[in-house]
Amino acid sequence: MSLLGPSNDGAVGGRVHLGGRRRTLAEALHIDVPLLLLLLALSTISLMVLYSASGQNVDMIWRQALRLGVGFSILLALAQVNIASLKRWTPWLFGIGVGLLLAVLFAGETGKGAQRWLDLGLFRFQPSEMLKLAVPMMVAWHLSDHALPPRPRRLAMACLIIIVPTLLIAKQPDLGTALLVASAGVFILLFAGISWRLVFASSALLAAGAPVLWYFMHDYQRQRVLTFLNPEQDPLGAGYHIIQSKIAIGSGGLYGKGWLNGTQSQLNFLPERSTDFIFAAYSEEFGFFGILLLLVVYLLVIVRGLLIAVQAQDTYSRLLAGGLVMTFFIYIFVNIGMVTGLLPVVGLPLPLVSYGGTSMVTLMAGFGILMSIHMHRKLLPR
């Protein structure tokens, strides 16, 4: 696998640091080159599809490019932070995050029918985004200095770390983010090696609890689920998104209609075509082969991320790396599943491709942490 890169073949035999060898620029900047290239590839795809889906709106392209720039800056900045420092700051970060969630609950601003924003004067901030990182970090921190798999009491505490922010976010209400935050935490638990019996038992418990969840849902959330189950029941109302999205994808065929030639997106039939439904716009214009290419890039990102996790040198790093990678995958799976009508519409963007700022910043921060984990290893001969 070329992904392993020229300087990262230590997974098998361990790495021998050649004292006389000069550090490359990438090493100096703590950049993992394969991962960076993959992220740049995704950014390029994003700008291309966005140009088409926005109806050749150059302003939107500039804004997205600016966001990508900010994202990569954050990535670079975090890559410089030693992972050990990050581990030290973890409880503080988590504490502040939960505090902010409480602040949003009482003093937050309402946007699109949900309280998610906190006005910090200069800019508006969505604390739930922060928790997407803070929760897995906190769970990893909580488990890292003890034997794995965790003992029941430790595990119960970890569950509490996951559940409290999840409920606070679900109450905003922002089901998509709540789901993401919860799964980020749960992935840490899975990587920590909790027994499969426990996993299946709690899954069964969750399935049984679904009707209870229904009871606590908002009307629009229930509507989304109903629409998912039968989109044709209201083809001009709630089901319109899914129907038009499926038409866009299906009509793309093997080779697609060609860039800028997607009738569903160019003629405004496809709603939310530059944000949550950008995958449908992409599928329409680039077809099945285009999708294969995109999914391969995503898969390579995940493979690279898992390799970083496997090569990480301490428990905190490897748990966090695994959790972050799998959260990234959840974005991909839920978004494509939703756009193709496999899953209900949950308002998650296609990572790094959809137009929009907040989730991209969080994702880039996540990749920054991954790079930090990988590039701050102590490379000693075994």
Next chain:
Amino acid sequence: MSSPSALKDHFRETRLFNNRAVIALAVVIAMLLVLLTRLADLQILKHDTYSVLSDNNRVHIRAVPPTRGLIFDRHGVLLAENLPSYSLELVVERIDDLDATIAALRKLVNISDEDIRRFKKRLKRERRHKAVSLRSRLSDEEVARFAVNRHRFPGVDTVARLYRHYPQGSLGVHALGYVGRINEQELQRVDVANYEGTDFIGKTGLEKFYEDLLHGEVGVERVETNAQGRTLRILERSPPTPGLNLYLSLDVELQRIAETALGDNNGAVVAIDPTDGSVLALASTPTFDPNLFVGGIDSKSYNALRDSRDQPLFNRALRGRYPPGSTIKPFIGLAGLEYGLIDPSVSTYCQGWYMLDGDDRKYRDWKKTGHGPMNLSGAITQSCDVYFYDLALTLGIDRLSQFMEPFGFNDLTGIDISGELAGLIPSRAWKRRARHEPWYPGETLITGIGQGFFLTTPLQLATATATLAENGLQLRPRILAATEDPDSGERVWLPAVRNTTVPINDQANWDYIIRAMTQVVHGRRGTARRIARGAHYKIAGKTGTAQVFGIKQDEKYVAKDIAKKLRDHALFVGFAPVDNPRIAVAVVVENGGSGGAVAAPIARKVMDHYLAEVKLTETKAHTDTVAEGMP
């Protein structure tokens, strides 16, 4: 690294983690395969289905209405054309709050309550998702104002359409007719598919009669629309076949002269070329502006037209049924001659009145003192009633009505203008059928002078006069001379159609009657002698005065008690030149009084203009090596 638990086994933990990482990768790949399966299902297996759905989304079939044929007069003067205009159209299914939208539109575009009322009426019968016109013929300023605000009005758009325009205004309106919006009954008569996208249909006159020729065939185009329903581009188009252009035999200048000559009077003038039945002028006054009806006339204007005492909407030339009065006398005289009942050299004495045996009712002559001894020629020239009372009695009603029949007074002439009515030749059979009464001899007398039940339309009078001029050959009057394919410019001339031929017993009888009619105009005592002055050609004619109001035997005639409405109608029929008839004219002036004084001069003006024109073109045709014009 502080380690509170000494039990940490790094090797075991690493193996456990690597194990989980491999499982994670396997799960990721499995789930990506699930997504790929789903995508393959949509994009490969169901690709065709979704392609169709996608095309259905963007591609709409739209009817392209054909351009209506133009109408020209015999000299190529434009009588009916199509002008582009913008109309404001709404697709209500795309509008959330219709009333609010209309209220907002009213701030930009002048929309009357009447417009809204008609829009709502149209809305009820239109199919769903079809654009319905709210206002037509927007001004340039209104179009611009809306264009700036268009984004505020989803489901509202301006659409360029052609509307019918009659550049001559009211001139010739009773011949041309007009178009108006198609209504429900009309939609049931026509081929609905062919009228998809067509707004207007011929409502009256020529426009109605030749609707099929004028309309053309609808075209179809496949257009790409966006989700808001706006058309973006045309993908495919099978163009409509435009309607045929019509060239009429009508002469606009002659028409203008006829209408001007009628002036403020209510009446009608019909001029026909007896050699081929071409209608040269067909006037009915008062007139109205057909352009009012095209966009939909407002009810106030319509009511004013409808309720006017002068009935401008009434087509007198085609539908006005008037007693022919004395204009029928040449025909009665001809009947007497052809049946061999009278010797033209024998005179009857006219003492000013006539009485039937066993009846003390006096049938008066229009001249109280009487005409003295009268032969047939004199009786026609001076319009002696007594002579014709006597002749009618000799003929009897059966022979009289039988003789009149082939001249067509009982039938439609078959003119190519919608709405024609037939006149009425009274007969025993008719009276029994219509009135359930027997025929009385006195009724025969007044039938002999064109009164009583006898009714003719001006068109029938002109046609019968033309028949007289052509020695019994009656050609169907028609106003359409040629059709023209607007694409190829190819013209097809219509042949003359024979209606009937009146059987002739003795040509000398016909010549005698025509000589007598010539005397009406050119004779010293002719009732229309005043129009002979200055004429460079000979006219054969007959004046007439039709009683509107029957004065009972013992009543006194007090002129001031009789409203103008009840005064006699003035009539004149005639043709010219006598030796080579080119034009036959019938004139009716309602409540005009005297035929010789009022109706005949109108006919003279029409004849003057037309014959001068004929002379001009014939001289020209003579000098030109290539003969052009109508066959």
